[in-house]
Amino acid sequence: MRFLALLKKELRECLPWLLIAAIAFLVLGGLALRLMIQSGAPFRYPYHFSPGSTVNRYLLRASPLLSTTGVWLFFISIVLGLALGIRQFFIPHFSRTWGFTIHRSINKLTILCAKLFVAAIAFIISLGTVWLLIYWYASLPEILPFLPEPRLFIEGWILIAMGFTVYLGTALAGLSKARWYTTKVFPLAFVLVIIATTVSQWKLSTAFAVMIIGSLILLSQIIHTFLNREF
Amino acid sequence: MKLKRISKYIATPAGIFTTLLIFLFVLVFLQFFVTEIVILSLYKTRTEQSSGPDDPNSKMHRSAKNFLPDGTIHLVYVPDKYRYADKVYRKEQIFDANHNLLWQGLHKDNPYKYLSWPGWSRGFTANSMKEIRMITPMFSQTLEIPVNSQQRKVEQVWRYAPDMDIFVGYRFKTGIIGYAGSTGFTKSKDKARPFGRFENCYAWCPKDSFSPTLLWQTNRCIYQINFEKQRVDLLSQDHKDPIGRIRTHMWGHFSLDPEQFHISKKYRPIIHYSTKDGKHHLIMREPQQKLTITVPEDWKADSVKLTATQKNIFLKHQGGDTKLSAAPPGFSKQWNEWWRDYRSKPHKRWVELYKVDNQGNLELLNRFDWISPAQPVSNTLDPRLQIKGYVTGASPLAYDLAWSLFGDKLYRLAHQGHGISREYAGITGRYRPGNSIFNWILTVGMMGVAFWHGFSRRTCWGKFILWLVLVGLFNLAGLLTYLALNHTTVIKCSACGRRRGLEKLDCVRCGAELPLPQRRELDLLFKT
Numbered sequence: 001m002r003f004l005a006l007l008k009k010e011l012r013e014c015l016p017w018l019l020i021a022a023i024a025f026l027v028l029g030g031l032a033l034r035l036m037i038q039s040g041a042p043f044r045y046p047y048h049f050s051p052g053s054t055v056n057r058y059l060l061r062a063s064p065l066l067s068t069t070g071v072w073l074f075f076i077s078i079v080l081g082l083a084l085g086i087r088q089f090f091i092p093h094f095s096r097t098w099g100f101t102i103h104r105s106i107n108k109l110t111i112l113c114a115k116l117f118v119a120a121i122a123f124i125i126s127l128g129t130v131w132l133l134i135y136w137y138a139s140l141p142e143i144l145p146f147l148p149e150p151r152l153f154i155e156g157w158i159l160i161a162m163g164f165t166v167y168l169g170t171a172l173a174g175l176s177k178a179r180w181y182t183t184k185v186f187p188l189a190f191v192l193v194i195i196a197t198t199v200s201q202w203k204l205s206t207a208f209a210v211m212i213i214g215s216l217i218l219l220s221q222i223i224h225t226f227l228n229r230e231f
Numbered sequence: 232m233k234l235k236r237i238s239k240y241i242a243t244p245a246g247i248f249t250t251l252l253i254f255l256f257v258l259v260f261l262q263f264f265v266t267e268i269v270i271l272s273l274y275k276t277r278t279e280q281s282s283g284p285d286d287p288n289s290k291m292h293r294s295a296k297n298f299l300p301d302g303t304i305h306l307v308y309v310p311d312k313y314r315y316a317d318k319v320y321r322k323e324q325i326f327d328a329n330h331n332l333l334w335q336g337l338h339k340d341n342p343y344k345y346l347s348w349p350g351w352s353r354g355f356t357a358n359s360m361k362e363i364r365m366i367t368p369m370f371s372q373t374l375e376i377p378v379n380s381q382q383r384k385v386e387q388v389w390r391y392a393p394d395m396d397i398f399v400g401y402r403f404k405t406g407i408i409g410y411a412g413s414t415g416f417t418k419s420k421d422k423a424r425p426f427g428r429f430e431n432c433y434a435w436c437p438k439d440s441f442s443p444t445l446l447w448q449t450n451r452c453i454y455q456i457n458f459e460k461q462r463v464d465l466l467s468q469d470h471k472d473p474i475g476r477i478r479t480h481m482w483g484h485f486s487l488d489p490e491q492f493h494i495s496k497k498y499r500p501i502i503h504y505s506t507k508d509g510k511h512h513l514i515m516r517e518p519q520q521k522l523t524i525t526v527p528e529d530w531k532a533d534s535v536k537l538t539a540t541q542k543n544i545f546l547k548h549q550g551g552d553t554k555l556s557a558a559p560p561g562f563s564k565q566w567n568e569w570w571r572d573y574r575s576k577p578h579k580r581w582v583e584l585y586k587v588d589n590q591g592n593l594e595l596l597n598r599f600d601w602i603s604p605a606q607p608v609s610n611t612l613d614p615r616l617q618i619k620g621y622v623t624g625a626s627p628l629a630y631d632l633a634w635s636l637f638g639d640k641l642y643r644l645a646h647q648g649h650g651i652s653r654e655y656a657g658i659t660g661r662y663r664p665g666n667s668i669f670n671w672i673l674t675v676g677m678m679g680v681a682f683w684h685g686f687s688r689r690t691c692w693g694k695f696i697l698w699l700v701l702v703g704l705f706n707l708a709g710l711l712t713y714l715a716l717n718h719t720t721v722i723k724c725s726a727c728g729r730r731r732g733l734e735k736l737d738c739v740r741c742g743a744e745l746p747l748p749q750r751r752e753l754d755l756l757f758k759t
Contacts, residue, residue, distance in 0.1 A: 048383050048441070054483075055434035055443045057355040061363050062375030062390065074368035109234060145403045146390065149373075155366050183250060183715045190249045193256070200650030202364035202371070217245040224242030227235045 022126035077163025085170020302596030349480030354433035396425035688732035
């Protein structure tokens with residue numbers, strides 16, 4: 001019951017951000033897809049080749065029809081990660097409410113678990129569900145000239161996971177007692193390295209491995225700092 | 232509390248790793264920034280130094296060695312001021328093998344028609360494929376081949392599916408129309424066989440078509456895929472050894488350039504490639520013919536070129552007495568010294584033209600030898616390398632250690648890899664200290680600072696020594712990491728008067744415990 005109460009509290013605090021992210025992605029991502037379909041661009045090939053000519057290799061590259069939606073997913077996922085991290089770990093520090101949360105009759109680890117659990121749920125509900133809806137819509141017959149590859153769906157989840165890594169980095173930065181111009185910003189710099197490494201992977205398994213290892217590195221430090229820090 | 236202890240053992244190394252990684256990136260950024268500024272400031276003086284007088288040997292060395300179909304060699308020299316001029320306006324001087332001037336004038340008026348040789352096929356490589364498959368915010372891309380009608384209307388699109396290694400064909404609004412694999416086109420996905428590990432792809436439109444045809448090279452085979460006619464032709468045999476890069480000549484496309492158009496009538500379309508066993512393979516059309524040529528073992532694969540006219544097949548081989556450096560190029564002092572030594576001495580070079588018969592036997596037609604002159608080399612090291620010596624002073628010894636243990640892998644990754652792993656390997660190679668004395672001095676200095684700082688703050692010897700080793704391995708980045716994670720307040724010990732940390736109860740020097748606060752008059756608790 002105590003854990004549930006904590007969950008409700010965290011969910012209540014994160015709900016505005018969760019809703020904003022879901023609506024923003026649904027409107028912007030969905031609109032990007034809808035506008036592209038209405039423009040008829042997916043049903044036209046952009047280049048024409050002359051007989052007897054060498055074909056420029058770069059003209060044969062084809063971007064997926066959900067690419068603009070992907071950009072919105074990435075951007076909103078990163079912003080949601082930052083917003084949730086700031087809401088859960090920076091705001092209690094500025095508003096001096098850590099004391100109220102920590103001195104509940106529940107151990108520190110449960111408090112941390114409630115925060116992490118709500119953040120994960122926020123990503124799954126607000127972005128994951130909407131992404132599932134958009135992908136399902138794009139997979140309907142006669143919407144697009146080709147069915148989107150199943151790999152795209154997984155890539156979408158990798159972009160969502162990137163947002164969660166940003167959340168972990170922000171959380172660790174919020175917990176750090178160092179000054180902002182010293183090692184306090186290092187977790188966020190580390191997240192940039194993780195994202196850059198993930199983005200340059202071409203195998204899904206390697207990309208997931210990078211994300212998981214990076215997240216575990218951050219998570220272990222979050223647990224250690226949270227359990228040992230005086231609030 | 233068990234988790235608290237477990238988290239300590241995982242979180243501490245994780246924290247060190249995170250901090251160290253960020254400091255290493257900051258260090259590399261600064262090293263890059265300083266090196267680039269110095270290179271830019273030295274650029275002008277270096278370009279002035281590099282231009283030298285045109286002596287006869289240098290002229291001969293810089294001339295193109297062209298063969299006529301009868302085997303006669305001509306040296307075609309382009310003066311410096313025309314070197315980068317457009318072909319039409321380029322002035323040339325043509326000499327015979329004894330360096331007698333035969334002709335001079337504009338390139339377009341050249342009366343001699345030399346043998347034309349194939350160039351590298353600059354297609355879509357395996358690395359390009361990996362790059363477009365990267366999981367970016369715009370999602371990964373793939374290859375898409377349209378099949379256009381004579382009215383230039385797209386009828387089908389064939390998309391490459393890298394996970395299955397086959398092409399999937401779509402018709403707009405109709406859905407999937409078929410699959411293309413190594414065994415040909417099929418309606419069933421199960422019957423489509425994968426092509427094999429992708430290496431290169433080259434595309435052109437045939438003379439009578441608006442749709443691209445692909446030359447698809449895997450590590451063991453070469454296919455030609457015509458999507459319009461729905462044909463997959465296996466051009467090469469299925470080799471046991473991996474095949475190298477392919478060269479093409481007049482294969483597929485024709486050029487609108489009049490000179491090239493004139494050549495295309497006299498030559499047979501060819502694909503030339505070599506296999507790891509040292510054999511060269513030629514695939515020819517008009518008429519269809521395949522030929523395998525065995526060359527002497529000491530000939531490097533890149534030094535051989537093949538061409539086929541309507542009458543004969545020719546092989547050109549370029550050789551020299553150069554011994555390659557054992558060190559990877561550009562990264563080390565050792566390579567730089569080899570390069571200076573190489574430039575400072577004249578070298579013997581030669582070019583040979585062979586006629587190839589239908590069994591692949593070689594008959595020497597002509598050979599030309601010349602000496603490539605020594606190049607002026609300053610007595611001092613390249614100034615950029617000198618700056619690099621100072622800049623890499625702060626580099627970690629761990630880079631050197633990594634290169635000595637996994638040098639081959641890192642070199643391959645830095646040159647043939649892609650994406651961020653290539654950058655990481657390149658960074659460690661470019662900024663490795665290379666056993667410099669300056670780096671050793673700095674490393675010892677950093678360890679000294681860490682020792683001075685940590686001795687009074689140490690809580691146990693093992694931890695203290697591990698930190699010193701880390702600082703030794705990572706130099707400046709290691710020291711900064713140590714300071715970021717270990718800086719604590721020190722006080723003067725009440726017993727011995729020397730500095731001591733507050734992390735440990737007893738003084739690290741005299742063993743005295745931390746002093747208790749003085750009892751005061753109003754301290755009712757202690758009085759009772």
